[in-house]
Amino acid sequence: MLTATMEDVVTTIPSEEPTSDVALAAAGDRQAFERVYRANVQRVFSICVRMCGDRGRAEELTQDAFVRAWEKLPLFRGESAFSTWLHRLAVNVVLNDRKVLGRERARAANGDDDEDGEALYGASAPPSHADRMDLEAAIELLPPGARRVFVLHDVEGYRHEEIAEMLGVTSGGSKAQLHRARLLLREALNR
Amino acid sequence: MTNRPLTCEQFDAALSDYLENALDPAERTALESHASTCDRCRALLAELSAIPTEAGALHDLEPSRDLWPAIAQRIAAPVVALPGAAARRERRPSVRPWYLTPASLAAAAAVLIAVTASVTALAIRTGRTSAPAGAVAANNPAPAAQPNDSQIDIPAPAPRVTNASATRPNAVPVQEVYAREIAELDSIVRDQRSHLDTSTVTVIEKNLHIINQAIAQSRAALARDPNSGFLHHQLNDALNQKISLLRTVALLPART
Amino acid sequence: MCARFVSALCLTAAMAATPALLPAQRQHRNDDDETSRVDTTVALSSGGVVELSLISGEIKVTSWNRDQVRIKASSDGGLLQFDATNGRVSLTVRSDHDDMGDTEYDVTIPAGARLITHSVSADITTDGGSDVEAHAVSGDVSVSNVTGRATIESVSGSLTATHVGHGLRVNGVSSDIKATDITGDINAQSTSGDIILGSTHSSFVHTETVSGDTRFGGTLDRAGRYDFHSHSGDIVLAVPAIGVTFDISTFSGDVQSDYPMTLQPGSEVGQKHMEFSINGGGARVTAETFSGGVTVERPGHSSHED
Incomplete structure (x- = not known):
């Protein structure tokens, strides 16, 4: 009788588990937050790597993102999925970092990179392992402006309107950057 | 739109909108019909269309090292002793599991998250590097009054050094951050003790004594050699150990 | 919620x-x-x-x-x-x-x-x-055959981990810590307990004790980092003869090594600081104590028994 009851319950009640670690973490439970971290770190790290194009820096930004998430978690209202909330937060951490650090890099990379990023592909050698570059490596070599739009749109699935808001550009600018990124990637992948 | 065939240049110009689904049906048809007759444009279209699909299927990447320990250190927030935290303790039907309800911290647990972690993170980091003193001070509210009946040796702030001679301009504020946090944790821990079994309390006191000795030895050595980075580092390690132990105790579940 | x-x-x-x-x-x-x-x-x-x-x-x-x-x-x-x-x-x-x-x-x-x-x-x-994850106050904790990550804690109980596949974190107060056959990052901390790491395969190891002894006997990754901190406890590192860069500091402890080492000039008052490399350097091994001894030995040879 007991077993029957249990099986009924097991088949009808969906798992509450992911919600619960987030809720516990929001209430200050660090162990629960570590589980949230473990469950999400690869996703967040991937966003950071692809957005900033530097693995070492991406590791630091990933840490910053989770510290921010911990601080802001009590404010998370569950209006969006937790993962959506967290990924957006990670994107913001990378973009804010760009404002501080990126200026030097942008300057080093020839003005605002946006005009003739093509030169990057022309000049730089393909990545060490490759006769034929894989997409991951090709993304890394994109000029920063095109890379950010490409990652946000084609990898992360944001819409142009959202990207425009995040990056402080127009929706049309976002579309143009995306197209340019795809053309550059195609060129890189075909060589 | 006329039915005249597109040139490759027109194709290129419209391609972005085509991929964005922003063309009207007639324009789409014109573009597709050009692609069906032009090898170069057909290949371009196929390859560009494949990129978003491939991008959406990229695997997640893995960091080269475990990033958690540094995060854990940064989110280990200072504990602020709440007035009457003990008085507020009540045995209501437990919503949280017992092991998440430390005996002395029914209320203080909430405070653990409310206070920003920046002070601790800064203190720990600046122990090794040298952030501007102003940065520490800005994030560091005035030290709280220390309980004068403390049973635990609260380290006195290091002797104040003048800016001219200071190799570590942040040394004093960092020590104050430690002292304040240790004092606050200490009062919570004292409250906690009566809820732990005596053998655990004995272990904790013995180990606090060991750490206090380490702190005293590091200080004594530092007094003779105030510029030793190594000794500053040793002292900070010992202080961190003390904070870590006090925090562990503050969050221990009660015996019952 | x-x-x-x-x-x-x-x-x-x-x-x-x-x-x-x-x-x-x-x-x-x-x-x-x-x-x-x-x-x-x-x-x-x-x-x-x-x-x-x-x-x-x-x-x-x-x-x-x-x-x-x-x-x-x-x-x-x-x-x-x-x-x-x-x-x-x-x-x-x-x-x-x-x-x-x-x-x-x-x-x-x-x-x-x-x-x-x-x-x-x-x-x-x-x-x-x-x-x-296993958390105790005075109980002993022993975990084995974990395919992912293990996190174990006790105040006074012993802490043992065997065969962990993807990282280990151990926290004790008086607890002795013993970890064997661990792959992935290792973080171990005990105030007065000993820390013994054997047969580990990790590119990141960090240990901290105040008075406990530390013993490390694992493989080293040439790109890895291995940090051992103690106040008065001894640190014994059994290190294979691959490329390693050592950075050893102690205030008043003794330093011994099976490998040739050099004392850096200009050491601070009463303090010994040694930086040396073997086989061209590589894995970064840092050991710091206040008064504990530091011993670097070849695996299988324990200078403690001399």
Whole structure:
């Protein structure tokens, strides 16, 4: 009788588990937050790597993102999925970092990179392992402006309107950057 | 739109909108019909269309090292002793599991998250590097009054050094951050003790004594050699150990 | 937000599983009669969580290749509370009086399940699981055959981890720590307990003690970082002869090495600081003590026995 009851319950009640670690973490439970971290770190790290194009820096930004998430978690209202909330937060951490650090890099990379990023592909050698570059490596070599739009749109699935808001550009600018990124990637992948 | 065939240049110009689904049906048809007759444009279209699909299927990447320990250190927030935290303790039907309800911290647990972690993170980091003193001070509210009946040796702030001679301009504020946090944790821990079994309390006191000795030895050595980075580092390690132990105790579940 | 606490199944096992208890007896609430038991098997979805907590007694966990959790539990004086959804199974014990006596859990979990255990004085022994967390106050903790990451803590109990596949974190106060056959990052901290790391395969190791001794005997990755800190405890590093860069500092301890080393000029008052490389350098090994000794030896040769 007991077993029957249990099986009924097991088949009808969906798992509450992911919600619960987030809720516990929001209430200050660090162990629960570590589980949230473990469950999400690869996703967040991937966003950071692809957005900033530097693995070492991406590791630091990933840490910053989770510290921010911990601080802001009590404010998370569950209006969006937790993962959506967290990924957006990670994107913001990378973009804010760009404002501080990126200026030097942008300057080093020839003005605002946006005009003739093509030169990057022309000049730089393909990545060490490759006769034929894989997409991951090709993304890394994109000029920063095109890379950010490409990652946000084609990898992360944001819409142009959202990207425009995040990056402080127009929706049309976002579309143009995306197209340019795809053309550059195609060129890189075909060589 | 006329039915005249597109040139490759027109194709290129419209391609972005085509991929964005922003063309009207007639324009789409014109573009597709050009692609069906032009090898170069057909290949371009196929390859560009494949990129978003491939991008959406990229695997997640893995960091080269475990990033958690540094995060854990940064989110280990200072504990602020709440007035009457003990008085507020009540045995209501437990919503949280017992092991998440430390005996002395029914209320203080909430405070653990409310206070920003920046002070601790800064203190720990600046122990090794040298952030501007102003940065520490800005994030560091005035030290709280220390309980004068403390049973635990609260380290006195290091002797104040003048800016001219200071190799570590942040040394004093960092020590104050430690002292304040240790004092606050200490009062919570004292409250906690009566809820732990005596053998655990004995272990904790013995180990606090060991750490206090380490702190005293590091200080004594530092007094003779105030510029030793190594000794500053040793002292900070010992202080961190003390904070870590006090925090562990503050969050221990009660015996019952 | 508190969805977690909406139990899909809250089974006060005492009611169901002790039919011999007569209503009249129950009304008297004789503490001695409040024994409760759980003996059941439930389904757990892949990657699900098993959460076990008790105060005193014993937790024993093994694993099997089924998507089921088998639970056998008994408590002398507490009430077992058992919750199960398809993603989480939890078992805890509660009592409204101080002495609830001992509780024993004997649990078999799916090999891929995550396991979280909490105890005060109970010993925790686990075998299997993907990610395992075990927290005790005075109980001993021993985890083995973890495919993912293990996190184990106790104030005074011993802490043992064997065969962990993807990282280990250990925290103790007076606890001795012993970790063997560990892959992935290792973080170990104890105030007065010893830390012994054997047969580890990690590119990141960090240990901290105040008065405990530290012994490391694992492989080194040329790109790895290995940091050992102590105040008065000794640090013994059995290091294979591959490319290693050492950075050893002590205030008043002795430094010995099977490998040739050089004392850096300009050391600070009373302090020894040695930086040296073997086989061209590579893996970064840092050892710092205040008064403890530091010994670097070749594996299999213990200069301690001389």
